Amino acid sequence: MIELKKINKVYDDGFQALKNIDLTFEEGQINVLIGPSGCGKTTTMKLLNRLTDYTDGQLLIDGKDIKEINPIELRRRMGYVIQSIGLFPHMTIYDNVATVPKLLKWEKLKIKERVKELLTMVNLSPETYMTRYPSELSGGQQQRIGVIRALAAEPSTILMDEPFSALDPISREQLQDELVRLQKEIKKTIVFVTHDMDEAIKIADQIILMKDGHIVQKGSPNEILANPVNDFVREFIGEERLGTTVSLPPIGELMRKNYLSISTNLSKQETIDFMVANQVSELPLVDEQGGYKGVISLYKALKSKQTNLVELADQSVVTVEETTDVNSIMEQFLQTNPIIPVVSEQNKLVGVLETSKLLDAFHQIFKNKSGVA
Amino acid sequence: MSFITELGLYMAENYSTLLSLTLEHILMVVYGLGMALLVGVPLGIIAARYEKVAPLILSLTNILQLIPSLAMLAILMIYFGLGFETMVIGLFFYSLLPIVRNTYVGIREVDPSITEAGVGVGMTALQLLYKVQFPLSIPFLMAGLRVASVIAVAVACIGPYIGAGGLGKEIISGISLQSDVKIYAGAIPAALLAITADLILGKIEKNKKQRIA
Numbered sequence: 180m181i182e183l184k185k186i187n188k189v190y191d192d193g194f195q196a197l198k199n200i201d202l203t204f205e206e207g208q209i210n211v212l213i214g215p216s217g218c219g220k221t222t223t224m225k226l227l228n229r230l231t232d233y234t235d236g237q238l239l240i241d242g243k244d245i246k247e248i249n250p251i252e253l254r255r256r257m258g259y260v261i262q263s264i265g266l267f268p269h270m271t272i273y274d275n276v277a278t279v280p281k282l283l284k285w286e287k288l289k290i291k292e293r294v295k296e297l298l299t300m301v302n303l304s305p306e307t308y309m310t311r312y313p314s315e316l317s318g319g320q321q322q323r324i325g326v327i328r329a330l331a332a333e334p335s336t337i338l339m340d341e342p343f344s345a346l347d348p349i350s351r352e353q354l355q356d357e358l359v360r361l362q363k364e365i366k367k368t369i370v371f372v373t374h375d376m377d378e379a380i381k382i383a384d385q386i387i388l389m390k391d392g393h394i395v396q397k398g399s400p401n402e403i404l405a406n407p408v409n410d411f412v413r414e415f416i417g418e419e420r421l422g423t424t425v426s427l428p429p430i431g432e433l434m435r436k437n438y439l440s441i442s443t444n445l446s447k448q449e450t451i452d453f454m455v456a457n458q459v460s461e462l463p464l465v466d467e468q469g470g471y472k473g474v475i476s477l478y479k480a481l482k483s484k485q486t487n488l489v490e491l492a493d494q495s496v497v498t499v500e501e502t503t504d505v506n507s508i509m510e511q512f513l514q515t516n517p518i519i520p521v522v523s524e525q526n527k528l529v530g531v532l533e534t535s536k537l538l539d540a541f542h543q544i545f546k547n548k549s550g551v552a
Numbered sequence: 553m554s555f556i557t558e559l560g561l562y563m564a565e566n567y568s569t570l571l572s573l574t575l576e577h578i579l580m581v582v583y584g585l586g587m588a589l590l591v592g593v594p595l596g597i598i599a600a601r602y603e604k605v606a607p608l609i610l611s612l613t614n615i616l617q618l619i620p621s622l623a624m625l626a627i628l629m630i631y632f633g634l635g636f637e638t639m640v641i642g643l644f645f646y647s648l649l650p651i652v653r654n655t656y657v658g659i660r661e662v663d664p665s666i667t668e669a670g671v672g673v674g675m676t677a678l679q680l681l682y683k684v685q686f687p688l689s690i691p692f693l694m695a696g697l698r699v700a701s702v703i704a705v706a707v708a709c710i711g712p713y714i715g716a717g718g719l720g721k722e723i724i725s726g727i728s729l730q731s732d733v734k735i736y737a738g739a740i741p742a743a744l745l746a747i748t749a750d751l752i753l754g755k756i757e758k759n760k761k762q763r764i765a
């Protein structure tokens with residue numbers, strides 16, 4: 180855990196870049212520092228690995244005053260990714276990634292294993308890329324290397340200063356997705372600087388919004404979106420985001436958990452009888468282990484000669500995972516089937532979204548909102 | 553008999569003398585440059601690291617190069633006497649500026665974000681120097697070495713005036729005997745030496761640069 184207590188920073192030229200910063204970076208979370216250019220994000224980050232020293236206040240790392248920690252050792256146990264990527268152009272990808280393990284004098288074999296593991300983790304084949312030089316990689320690939328170089332020596336904390344802002348939008352989105360996926364595995368304390376609100380909302384556990392050297396608001400993305408403290412925050416978030424993202428319940432809340440389903444044990448006739456008796460035209464098909472096998476349509480069951488339920492089931496129906504963002508599936512459920520099966524990562528059926536119910540829910544939310552406004 | 557065949561015949565006949573003069577010439581240059589590298593690179597690094605002493609180091613080496621070569625060699629002769637060593641010391645002084653200056657510029661030119669990355673991952677000042685800054689300044693250093701080597705090959709031609717050998721011997725005796733053939737027999741290998749050094753070092757410089765760019 181990293182705690183900043185009443186931190187002030189005055190640069191040599193007399194400019195006060197940070198004013199009375201009180202802040203805690205929680206363990207294992209992505210903490211995003213965001214704010215307009217010049218608000219002090221980079222300065223705050225550089226305090227953490229002592230590339231800059233604060234003027235007064237106190238900075239504790241796991242309860243220990245940062246001034247008592249040797250800066251060289253401190254930096255070796257904090258990963259650092261900078262905006263301009265900063266790979267060493269005269270070193271191969273291998274040597275770049277191995278930089279900190281080498282400084283820490285790891286065994287050669289262990290370093291090699293680690294580099295391979297990291298390259299695989301970001302979908303770059305070790306055989307192809309280890310011997311290449313940074314100039315032989317695309318911007319997106321280079322920044323992946325920048326990220327795994329920071330991860331190499333298994334630091335507990337990783338500092339990332341606008342790591343993706345120089346990339347094209349597609350690579351940027353990819354790397355954001357990868358970071359979120361990676362973080363699920365590695366669970367590091369990440370301090371991430373950006374000026375892009377979409378990026379912050381997408382990746383953050385905690386957002387710290389700054390302006391002119393002080394903190395305006397901090398909280399989870401939902402908290403900030405739901406309760407912006409003032410006009411500055413509202414403006415920074417943007418009206419359209421406030422409009423759509425606020426308080427849409429997660430899929431887990433919207434779906435029906437104990438929806439009817441057809442077991443693959445049933446015969447075709449039993450299935451038809453069951454659907455008619457329950458007055459439903461579509462039902463998900465599951466095997467004995469609860470594995471999702473497709474959607475059975477009553478109409479199709481009556482019409483088709485196929486007697487095997489698995490063959491009969493429609494496999495092309497769109498499914499979603501519980502963790503999927505509701506907004507991203509708006510389009511899908513507006514144009515497709517009356518039901519959307521919700522499956523787990525192992526493709527087990529966990530529930531069903533009914534399009535009609537979903538639409539009702541959205542209308543309800545919309546009504547509430549316009550009522551308030 | 554045409555001049556070319558005359559020159560060819562002369563060079564063929566005196567082939568072993570010319571070869572040993574060329575070798576001597578090369579040795580003087582290599583020793584001079586070697587010493588300049590040994591002293592100049594550290595001076596360049598010091599200048600790049602300590603902003604305050606940079607002007608002092610750079611202007612001192614600059615002054616050395618501004619002294620006319622004959623005058624410098626004459627002065628050196630007063631202290632070191634006649635001979636090969638005096639010439640090597642002269643070449644050393646002459647090569648110092650391009651090497652110091654280019655090392656200095658090379659290190660200063662390293663992209664600040666790369667230096668920051670080095671510091672940020674926890675390199676000590678020394679590690680930063682030999683793992684990052686110095687390797688990245690090598691193309692500049694090679695450019696300096698290239699300039700220095702061409703100057704050194706030329707300056708070494710006046711070696712005989714202070715009792716050193718080298719191809720200058722052939723050229724100067726050609727002047728006093730008014731023999732065009734002898735002058736050319738000394739000048740052509742000297743020119744070839746300068747061109748070869750320029751080409752080889754230029755190639756190394758380019759190779760290093762390509763990788764880094």
Ligand SMILES: Nc1ncnc2c1ncn2[C@@H]1O[C@H](COP(=O)(O)OP(=O)(O)O)[C@@H](O)[C@H]1O
Nearest residue numbers: 190192194196215216217218219220221222223
């Ligand atoms: N070395 C410095 N000396 C003086 N002022 C600085 C220095 N570094 C940054 N600043 C100023 O401090 C403020 C915050 O800078 P920074 O933390 O880099 O902002 P950002 O939020 O864009 O990362 C800016 O106004 C900047 O001009």
Ligand SMILES: [Mg+2]
Nearest residue numbers: 220221222340
């Ligand atoms: Mg910044």
